[in-house]
Amino acid sequence: MKKLIKNNVNWVGKIDWELKSFHGEDYSTHKGSTYNSYLIEEEKTVLIDTVWMPFAKEFVANLEKEIDLNKIDYIVINHGEVDHSGALPELMAKIPDTPIYCTANAVKSLKGQYHKDWNFNVVKTGDTLSVGNGKDLVFVEMPMLHWPDSMAAYLTSDNILFSNDAFGQHYAIDRLFNDYADECTLQEEAIKYYANILTPFSGILKKKLEEIISLNLPIDIIATSHGVIWRDNPLQIVELYSKWCDNYQENQITILYDTMWEGTKKLGEAIFEGINLEDKDVRVKMFHIAKTDKNDLITEVFKSKTVVMGSPTIGNSILTPVAALIHLMKELKFKNKKSAAFGCYGWSGESVKVLNEKMKEAGFEIIGDGLRNQWNPNEDAIKDAIEFGKAIAKA
Structure with missing residues (x-):
């Protein structure tokens, strides 16, 4: 022994x-x-x-x-x-x-x-x-x-x-x-x-x-x-x-999302593309929150300089797995990190506003107003998401 x-x-x-x-x-x-x-x-x-x-x-x-x-x-x-x-x-x-x-x-x-x-x-x-x-x-x-x-x-x-x-x-x-x-x-x-x-x-x-x-x-x-x-x-x-322990971050942007009918996922993929087009050196990672271990996600957040959060609107708010992860981020008191929000909606469309509010409460600096899209993204919406990704990379 x-x-x-x-x-x-x-x-x-x-x-x-x-x-x-x-x-x-x-x-x-x-x-x-x-x-x-x-x-x-x-x-x-x-x-x-x-x-x-x-x-x-x-x-x-x-x-x-x-x-x-x-x-x-x-x-x-x-x-x-x-x-x-x-x-x-x-x-x-x-x-x-x-x-x-x-x-x-x-x-x-x-x-x-x-x-x-x-x-x-x-x-x-x-x-x-x-x-x-x-x-x-x-x-x-x-x-x-x-x-x-x-x-x-x-x-x-x-x-x-x-x-x-x-x-x-x-x-x-x-x-x-x-x-x-x-x-x-x-x-x-x-x-x-x-x-x-x-x-x-x-x-x-x-x-x-x-x-x-x-x-x-x-x-x-x-x-x-x-x-x-x-x-x-x-x-x-x-x-x-x-x-x-010194407000750690790497040259990484992480996109975290949940989706109901794939619309928010499509936006996330276009944002991913836009970031890569704007900045060839930054490491970009993308994860489906509901399908990924939360502690592994937190590790990626820890390494990131910017975290891009995505959720469709449901019940005038955001999906539960997204809310739970933001709650954990708030508990961990991350410093010196930025955030941006995106999401699809059918009727009322509050998710992006809610994401920004919750991420600000969690201590993140918010980039812009976020990206909202009604219904399933069309070609123009995808182009807008690519441009949104470029703006995040510049920020």
Whole structure:
């Protein structure tokens, strides 16, 4: 079960190959995930985080095969969410007095979830815990990355940063380390994880990265809570986060639409053509919202400088999948992005106005009044849509 990370540090977590959704059904995990727990065995034995509750019995049983549980001196919980702390009740039933080190907010979280008053020890940034042989764990609070209770722990001498949710991905991989991962898949899952989970906290993250860098700590390994452990040039993911947290965008325009009888789709295809005619360098992508995974769409929004939204009018408004996606965009608080709207209608034609209003509320800068077309687009309407695409590219 144990997999060596470095010296006396081993991975003791769980690889979940079958996971297809996370946070309930709110986040798609096409590549599964891992729940990374770590065991430090120096003069003191320290367990860092556990696994998700469905695997609690398996986790504790496997841990018992590796060590006498009574020899665990300390437990560090970097974040109280159940995918990290879910095995605590099973474990603490066997070693109820073992000290748990976590933030003050994590105490609230753990008590609120499990209704147990375990032996909590509150730590804050700069606090240390000796593990013997001249090594210490140094704690760094990371509030809102992505919960108020989050923190990281740094093991001196071995230079391992146990970063919890920061720098992770939902990616099941048997060899654990980033140098064994498919580089393209790893990049895709890392940016998807950031876009869908950490985007609202980019401002906080930017300051926290500056704080971590200012500590001038040598980092040989970044041991995340999900996905790969970064050991081959581990700071590459820190550099990516530094880009992603700074109002990130690529030279990309994304068209997102839903359609009832293909009219709005035809407009979208003509807009696509117009953008390409005007700007040969910009990457243009087009997705049918109702037929595409919402978290994959959010990743494309994250990469885009402009998002073009399309919906026909229904019930004096827009189609439900479009409204739901805009709601998610608003929650994620994107910055420095533009939007334009288009749609077909038969009678009243409010969809474009509604799209503009909702995208403005979501924090996007609106380009023009949008493109409305009554009934199925004819040749003139298609020409208008091409010109609308050109105008978007110029904007």
